[in-house]
Amino acid sequence: MSSAVRVGNLRKAFGGRTVLDGLDLTIGRGEFVALLGASGSGKTTLLRILGALDTADAGEVLVPKARTIVFQEPRLVPSKRVLANVTVALPRGQAERGRHALAEVGLEGHAHAWPATLSGGEAQRVALARALVREPQLLLLDEPFAALDALTRLRMQDLVGELCRAHRPAVLLVTHDVDEAVRLADRVCVLREGRLVTDEPVAVARPRDPGDPAFAALRQRLLADLGVHATTPDTATTGAH
Numbered sequence: 001m002s003s004a005v006r007v008g009n010l011r012k013a014f015g016g017r018t019v020l021d022g023l024d025l026t027i028g029r030g031e032f033v034a035l036l037g038a039s040g041s042g043k044t045t046l047l048r049i050l051g052a053l054d055t056a057d058a059g060e061v062l063v064p065k066a067r068t069i070v071f072q073e074p075r076l077v078p079s080k081r082v083l084a085n086v087t088v089a090l091p092r093g094q095a096e097r098g099r100h101a102l103a104e105v106g107l108e109g110h111a112h113a114w115p116a117t118l119s120g121g122e123a124q125r126v127a128l129a130r131a132l133v134r135e136p137q138l139l140l141l142d143e144p145f146a147a148l149d150a151l152t153r154l155r156m157q158d159l160v161g162e163l164c165r166a167h168r169p170a171v172l173l174v175t176h177d178v179d180e181a182v183r184l185a186d187r188v189c190v191l192r193e194g195r196l197v198t199d200e201p202v203a204v205a206r207p208r209d210p211g212d213p214a215f216a217a218l219r220q221r222l223l224a225d226l227g228v229h230a231t232t233p234d235t236a237t238t239g240a241h
Contacts, residue, residue, distance in 0.1 A: 003062075004029045004138055004170035005050065010059035012045055019045050021194030023059070029137070030168040032161075034181035036198075036226060037191035043174040044142055046191070050172065051140050064137035064170075068130075070144045074123035076115040083111040086130045094133075101129035104163060121152040128160065132167055139169040143176065157183055178222050182215055183208050190225040198225045 005027035012020040019042040027033050037043045048054040049061060051069045076085045087098040102108050105125040115123060124144060131139060141160070145153040161184050164171050175181055181188045182202055190198035200221070204214045223229065 002029050003027065004031070004064055005172070006060065006062040007046075007050075008060040010046070010049070010061065011057045012042070012049065012054075013057055018194055020049075020056075023191075023195055025189070025196060025199075027138075027170045027172060029170055032164055032171040032173070032184060032186045034173045034175055034185035034188045035191060036175065036178060036181055036188060036222060038226065039176075041191045042194060043191055047140050047142050047172060047174050050138070066134065066136045067138035067140065068132075068134050068136040069140040069142060070124075070127050070131050072143045072146050074115075074120075074127040076118075076123055076126060078115050080115075081111070082107065082113045082115065082118070082126055085115065085126055086133055088130065090133070097133055098129075101133035102126075104132065104166075105129045105159060119152075120148055121156060124148065124156060125159070128163070132163060135167070136169050139164065139171045141171065141173040141175075143174055145180065146176070153180075160184065178219050178226070179210055181222070182218055183210075188218075188222060190222060192225070192227075198222065 003026045005025065007023060007025040010020050010023040023046065035043050035046070045054060049056050050063050051067060077088060080088065083095060083098050083102065086101055087094045099108060099111060102111055105128055107122060107125055107129065110122065118126065145156050148156060157180060173184060182204065185202055187199060187201050189196045202218065204212060204218065208215055210216065
């Protein structure tokens with residue numbers, strides 16, 4: 001598999017505190033990688049560097065030019081209708097592409113709605129459509145489901161998994177949720193003290209069931225790598241915060 005992302009010996013510090021300390025990471029084309037870590041471990045800093053929203057102090061960062069980010073908040077423009085939000089900054093005449101993207105996320109009937117009328121899950125689906133309509137080679141997801149209720153979060157996870165398998169971008173998902181990482185990713189990495197301490201393929205058959213012994217075993221290993229020792233699913237999904 002050829003690489004879409006290659007990061008070597010990446011270093012970043014804020015105010016004298018080293019956040020990324022010689023980090024190495026590769027992501028193959030079409031590969032879905034989930035990144036776990038405690039709050040303040042540097043997960044979002046890495047994502048922002050890959051998305052050109054921040055700069056590294058040292059190291060090599062090779063990423064595709066075509067890349068998009070979906071944040072925890074949808075960040076829609078309140079004064080633009082849904083379709084205009086999806087096609088914002090695209091060349092003129094892209095309305096049909098925008099409608100197709102909305103159809104992919106199940107919102108074809110909301111093209112002329114205002115963002116204020118959308119539920120949280122609908123707004124995040126618009127943000128996903130806005131990212132995918134640009135046909136990115138790299139899709140960066142910064143805890144995009146964290147603000148959603150549990151049921152909507154599961155539905156969005158399924159949708160993102162389906163769309164990423166259809167579009168085949170390289171994906172980096174930053175999350176606190178261990179179950180979410182195992183459910184979606186081809187590989188799961190754990191970031192601690194500025195470096196990846198875990199980089200493990202997810203060898204669990206799809207569709208992935210948290211009750212599957214292989215799923216549960218990987219969850220426990222990842223929690224241990226995060227410094228959390230838990231045996232219940234509720235603790236497993238929240239213990240990394």
